[in-house]
Amino acid sequence: MANDHKMKAFRGEPSIFTSTRSEESQAELKVKDLTLKFGGITALNKIDLSVHDGELISIIGPNGAGKTSLLNCISGYYKAQEGRISFNGKDITHLSTNHLAKIGIGRTYQNIELFPGMTVLSNMMLARHVHYKYNVGQASLFLKNVRNEEVRHREVLEELIDFLEMQSIRKQLVGGLPYGTRKRVELGCALALQPKLLMLDEPFAGITLEEKEDMVRFLVELNEAWNQTIILVEHNLSIVMSISDRVAVFDFGVKIAEGSPDFVQNHPQVIKAYLGDTS
Amino acid sequence: MEFFLQILANGISLGFLYALSALGFAMIFKSSNVLNFAHGGLMAMGAFIFLALSVWAGLPIILAFALTLAGSFTLGFLLEKFFLRPLIKKTLIYAIMLTLGLALMFRGLLTFIFGGDIYSYPKFLPETLSLKWGGIQISAVYVAAFIIGAVSLILFGLFYKYSSQGIYMRSVADNKPAALSLGVHVKRSFALSWAIAALVCAISGVLFGIINGVSVHTLNSIGLKMLPVVILGGLGSIRGAILGGITIGLLETFTGGYISSSLQEIMPYIVLVFILMVKPYGLFGLVETKRA
Amino acid sequence: MHKFQFRPCGNFRTSYQDELAIFNTDFGRLWISIGILLLFGVVPFISSAYILHILNSIGIYAIAAAGLNLLIGYTGQISLCHGAFFGVGAYTAAILLVKGGLPFFLTVPIAGVVSAAVGMVFALPSARLKHLYLCIATLAGQLIIEYVLVHWESLTGGAEGIVIPNTSRFGLDLGSDRAFFYVIFICFILMTWIAVNLTRTKIGRAFVAIRDNDRAAEGMGIPIYPYKLLSFAISSFYAGLAGALYACHMTSITPEHFNLWLSIEYIAMIIIGGLGSIPGSAFGAVFIVTLNEVLNHIPEYLMNIGISTGAELNIAPLQDFFYGLAIVLFIIFQPKGLAEVWRIIRSSFRLWPFSY
Ligand SMILES: Nc1ncnc2c1ncn2[C@@H]1O[C@H](COP(=O)(O)OP(=O)(O)O)[C@@H](O)[C@H]1O
Numbered sequence: 001m002a003n004d005h006k007m008k009a010f011r012g013e014p015s016i017f018t019s020t021r022s023e024e025s026q027a028e029l030k031v032k033d034l035t036l037k038f039g040g041i042t043a044l045n046k047i048d049l050s051v052h053d054g055e056l057i058s059i060i061g062p063n064g065a066g067k068t069s070l071l072n073c074i075s076g077y078y079k080a081q082e083g084r085i086s087f088n089g090k091d092i093t094h095l096s097t098n099h100l101a102k103i104g105i106g107r108t109y110q111n112i113e114l115f116p117g118m119t120v121l122s123n124m125m126l127a128r129h130v131h132y133k134y135n136v137g138q139a140s141l142f143l144k145n146v147r148n149e150e151v152r153h154r155e156v157l158e159e160l161i162d163f164l165e166m167q168s169i170r171k172q173l174v175g176g177l178p179y180g181t182r183k184r185v186e187l188g189c190a191l192a193l194q195p196k197l198l199m200l201d202e203p204f205a206g207i208t209l210e211e212k213e214d215m216v217r218f219l220v221e222l223n224e225a226w227n228q229t230i231i232l233v234e235h236n237l238s239i240v241m242s243i244s245d246r247v248a249v250f251d252f253g254v255k256i257a258e259g260s261p262d263f264v265q266n267h268p269q270v271i272k273a274y275l276g277d278t279s
Numbered sequence: 280m281e282f283f284l285q286i287l288a289n290g291i292s293l294g295f296l297y298a299l300s301a302l303g304f305a306m307i308f309k310s311s312n313v314l315n316f317a318h319g320g321l322m323a324m325g326a327f328i329f330l331a332l333s334v335w336a337g338l339p340i341i342l343a344f345a346l347t348l349a350g351s352f353t354l355g356f357l358l359e360k361f362f363l364r365p366l367i368k369k370t371l372i373y374a375i376m377l378t379l380g381l382a383l384m385f386r387g388l389l390t391f392i393f394g395g396d397i398y399s400y401p402k403f404l405p406e407t408l409s410l411k412w413g414g415i416q417i418s419a420v421y422v423a424a425f426i427i428g429a430v431s432l433i434l435f436g437l438f439y440k441y442s443s444q445g446i447y448m449r450s451v452a453d454n455k456p457a458a459l460s461l462g463v464h465v466k467r468s469f470a471l472s473w474a475i476a477a478l479v480c481a482i483s484g485v486l487f488g489i490i491n492g493v494s495v496h497t498l499n500s501i502g503l504k505m506l507p508v509v510i511l512g513g514l515g516s517i518r519g520a521i522l523g524g525i526t527i528g529l530l531e532t533f534t535g536g537y538i539s540s541s542l543q544e545i546m547p548y549i550v551l552v553f554i555l556m557v558k559p560y561g562l563f564g565l566v567e568t569k570r571a
Numbered sequence: 572m573h574k575f576q577f578r579p580c581g582n583f584r585t586s587y588q589d590e591l592a593i594f595n596t597d598f599g600r601l602w603i604s605i606g607i608l609l610l611f612g613v614v615p616f617i618s619s620a621y622i623l624h625i626l627n628s629i630g631i632y633a634i635a636a637a638g639l640n641l642l643i644g645y646t647g648q649i650s651l652c653h654g655a656f657f658g659v660g661a662y663t664a665a666i667l668l669v670k671g672g673l674p675f676f677l678t679v680p681i682a683g684v685v686s687a688a689v690g691m692v693f694a695l696p697s698a699r700l701k702h703l704y705l706c707i708a709t710l711a712g713q714l715i716i717e718y719v720l721v722h723w724e725s726l727t728g729g730a731e732g733i734v735i736p737n738t739s740r741f742g743l744d745l746g747s748d749r750a751f752f753y754v755i756f757i758c759f760i761l762m763t764w765i766a767v768n769l770t771r772t773k774i775g776r777a778f779v780a781i782r783d784n785d786r787a788a789e790g791m792g793i794p795i796y797p798y799k800l801l802s803f804a805i806s807s808f809y810a811g812l813a814g815a816l817y818a819c820h821m822t823s824i825t826p827e828h829f830n831l832w833l834s835i836e837y838i839a840m841i842i843i844g845g846l847g848s849i850p851g852s853a854f855g856a857v858f859i860v861t862l863n864e865v866l867n868h869i870p871e872y873l874m875n876i877g878i879s880t881g882a883e884l885n886i887a888p889l890q891d892f893f894y895g896l897a898i899v900l901f902i903i904f905q906p907k908g909l910a911e912v913w914r915i916i917r918s919s920f921r922l923w924p925f926s927y
C-alpha cells in the first residue's frame with residue numbers, strides 16, 4: 001500500500017486531464033447584454049458572447065477596450081450593472097468569485113496574482129484548495145484521510161508540474177522567479193484548479209520568445225489533446241490568429257467583430273480600430 | 280427643555296473636541312492607511328509636556344504651549360522617521376501593531392514618571408470666554424476649544440488645499456505609486472502627516488486635560504474613541520471625522536444625561552458595532568471597486 | 572525497515588508522505604520526545620512551588636498565544652480582544668464550576684466554545700469587510716466585554732470577581748500546582764499539536780492565502796469570509812480554553828485583569844515569539860512571563876543591594892514600556908521573532924562540527 005505513495009516517474013499524461021473528461025468538464029458560457037460602468041466610463045457595452053465546449057476563443061482589442069473587465073465580470077470580481085452570464089445553463093451573474101472558481105472557472109491575471117512568499121508547490125496546493133476533501137475537525141487531528149488527501153493531491157500536482165516542465169523550481173519561492181516563469185506558474189495554478197473554463201489574461205505579455213513558444217505549446221496541447229475550453233485575451237495577433245478557433249474583437253467596450261481568425265483579420269472595422277481611421 | 284439644551288450644547292462642544300482630535304487620526308490614516316493606536320499616547324504626551332512646562336518649569340502659558348506644539352511636532356516626525364519608515368514596504372498590519380507597541384511605550388513611560396494620578400493645569404483661560412445663554416452654559420474651555428479647533432481646521436484646510444506640500448500629501452493619500460512616479464517625496468509626506476497628527480494630538484490632549492484633568496488613563500481611552508468617530512464618518516474622510524466627532528459627542532452626552540453615566544463610555548463602541556452591521560463604510564464613506 | 576535520519580545534508584525523502592511530517596528528521600522527533608519526558612517526568616519534581624506557578628502561567632499564556640498566532644500570524648487579521656476572550660473563558664469556567672457545579676474537564680472545552688460564540692458577535696459583521704474593520708470591531712468587543720464583566724454583577728460578581736474554592740476546582744483531587752501542571756501541559760501539547768496540524772493542511776494554507784493576497788485567494792476558490800470567521804473562532808476558542816485554565820490556576824478572577832492591555836500583551840507575545848510560527852507563540856509566552864517576573868523582582872533586588880531604600884519605587888508601569896519597546900524592536904529588526912532567531916541558531920549547528 002505504502003508503495004502507492006512513492007514518488008513516481010511521470011507517465012506523460014497528467015491524471016487530471018485524463019481522468020475527468022466528457023460531461024464533467026463540459027463548459028458552455030453565455031454572456032448576454034453585459035453592461036459595466038465605472039462612473040462615466042462604460043467599460044463594457046451590451047456585450048454578447050458565447051463560448052462552446054472545447055473551444056479556444058480569443059478576445060483582442062486595443063488597451064482599455066474592456067477585455068480584462070469582461071474576464072473580471074465572468075470571474076465575479078466586477079458586478080455588471082446589466083446583463084446575464086450563464087455557465088452550463090446555470091445563471092452565474094451573481095455568484096461570488098470563490099464560488100465561480102469552485103464550479104470550474106479558472107483564470108490568470110494580467111498582473112500576476114500569486115503568493116510571492118510561497119513556493120511554487122504551495123501556490124499550486126492553494127490553487128487546488130477546492131479539491132481537498134476533508135473538514136476542519138479532521139484537519140485539526142490530522143486523521144488518516146487528511147494524510148491521504150494531501151498525498152493524493154500532491155501526486156496530481158507533481159504530474160502537472162511535470163507537464164509544465166517546472167520540476168526544477170517546485171520548491172522555489174515564486175517571488176524570486178523571473179517574470180516569464182511566474183506566468184507559467186500562474187498557468188499551473190489555474191490548471192491545478194482543474195477548471196472547465198480556463199481564462200488567460202495576456203499570458204504572452206512581457207515574456208521571452210522561448211517562453212512564448214513553450215506557452216503556445218502548452219495551450220495547444222491543453223486545447224487539442226485535452227479538450228480544454230479556453231478564453232484567451234491577448235495582444236499578440238500572430239499567436240492569436242494561429243491558435244484560436246474563434247476571435248472576438250473589442251473596442252471601447254463594444255464587441256465590433258467576431259468570427260474565424262480569417263474573417264476577423266479582414267474585417268474593415270477591426271482594421272480601423274487597430275490602424276486608426278485612415279480614410 | 281433647558282436640560283435638553285444644556286446637554287445638546289455639551290454634546291456639540293465635546294463633539295467638536297473629538298472632531299479636532301480625530302483630524303489627527305484621519306490624517307495618518309489617509310496618508311498611509313495606518314490605524315494609529317498610539318493616538319491616545321500622543322495626546323497624553325502633549326498634555327504632560329504642557330503640564331511639565333507650565334507647572335513644573337513655570338514657563339508662561341503661551342511659551343509653554345508653543346514649546347509643547349514644537350515638541351510634539353518633532354516627536355511625530357521622529358516617530359515616523361525611526362519607527363514607521365522602516366515598515367513602509369511591509370504589510371500594513373506590522374505598522375498597525377507597531378503603533379500598539381508605541382501606545383504601550385507611552386503609557387508605560389508616562390505612568391512610570393507621573394503615576395496614575397490626575398493632574399490639573401493652573402487656570403489660565405479667562406472666565407470671560409465662557410458663554411451664558413439663559414440657563415445654558417458653555418464653559419470657557421469649550422469656547423477655547425472651539426476657537427482653537429476652528430482655527431486649526433481652517434489652517435489645515437488651507438494648507439491641504441493650497442500649499443504645494445499639502446497638495447503632495449493629498450496626492451500620496453490618493454494614489455501612492457502614481458504620486459511616487461510624479462516625483463512626490465512620499466517619505467517626507469508621511470513624516471509630515473505624522474508630525475501634524477502629533478501636533479493635533481497635543482492640542483487636543485491639552486484641551487481634554489483642561490476639561491477632565493490630565494491623566495494617562497483618561498487620555499488613552501479618549502484616544503481609542505477616535506475609532507468609533509472615524510468609522511462613523513467613514514474611514515479616511517476628514518469631513519467624516521468632523522461629523523463623526525460631533526455625532527459621538529452628542530451620543531455620549533445624551534446617553535450620560537438620559538440613560539446612565541456608566542453606559543456613556545461604552546456607547547460609542549456599541550454604536551460602532553451596529554454601524555459595522557448596517558453601514559460599514561460609515562455614514563459618509565465611499566466604496567470603490569478594486570481592480571483585479 | 573525504517574532508516575533513521577539524523578543529520579541529512581539534503582532532501583532524501585522518498586515519499587510524499589514523508590514531506591507531511593512535522594519533524595524533518597528523526598533527530599527532531601528524538602529531541603521532542605526527550606523534551607516531553609523531561610517536562611512530565613522531571614520538571615514538576617525539581618521545581619519549587621514558585622517556579623511551578625510560573626511554568627503554569629507560561630503554559631496557559633502559550634495556549635492562548637498559539638490561538639492568536641493562528642489569527643494574526645497566519646490569517647493576518649488583528650484582534651484586540653484576545654484578552655477579553657481569555658476573560659470570557661475564565662468567567663465561563665468559574666461560573667460553571669462554582670454556580671453550575673460542572674466537572675472541571677467539561678468546563679474547559681465549554682469555556683472555549685462560549686468564547687468562540689461571543690467572538691462571532693463581533694466577527695460576523697466585520698470579517699466580511701477589509702481587515703481593518705475586524706481590528707476595529709475587536710476593539711469595540713474588548714471594551715464592551717470589559718464593561719459587561721464589570722456590570723453584570725449577578726453573574727460575574729462585578730468588580731469583586733469570583734473566587735473558585737479549591738474543592739470545586741476539579742472534582743478530582745488535583746488541587747496542587749503540581750497536579751495542575753500536568754493538566755495545563757497536556758492541554759498545551761494537545762492544543763499546539765492541533766494548531767500545527769491546522770497549519771499543515773488546507774485550512775492553514777487558506778489562512779495564509781488570505782493574509783498574503785485575498786483577491787488571488789478568492790480567485791482560487793477560497794471563500795474569504797468563512798475562513799476569516801473560522802480563524803477568528805479558533806483563536807477565540809484557544810483564548811477561552813486558556814482562560815478557563817487560568818481561572819482554575821489563579822483560583823480567583825477579577826475583571827480588570829482582562830483589559831485591553833492584556834490583549835496588547837498577547838500581541839506582544841506573538842510578535843516577540845514569531846508571527847506565523849506556532850512554537851514561536853510558546854517562546855513569546857516564556858519571554859513575557861519571564862520579563863514580568865524579572866521586573867517584579869527588580870525593586871526588591873535593588874533594595875537588597877542597597878541602591879534604593881524605599882519600597883515606593885514602582886517599576887510595574889515600566890513593564891508596559893518594555894513590552895512596547897520589544898514589540899517595536901522586533902517588528903523593525905526581527906519581524907519573525909524569536910522563532911527565527913532560534914532557527915538561525917539551530918541551522919548554524921545543523922552540521923556541526925562540519926558546517927560549511
Ligand atoms: N476598477 C476599475 N475602476 C475604474 N475603472 C476601471 C476599473 N477597471 C477597469 N476600468 C476602466 O474600464 C476600461 C476597460 O479596462 P480594461 O478592461 O482593463 O481594458 P483592457 O483589459 O481591454 O485593456 C478602462 O477605461 C479602464 O480604465
Ligand SMILES: [Mg+2]
Nearest residue numbers: 067068069110
Ligand atoms: Mg487588460
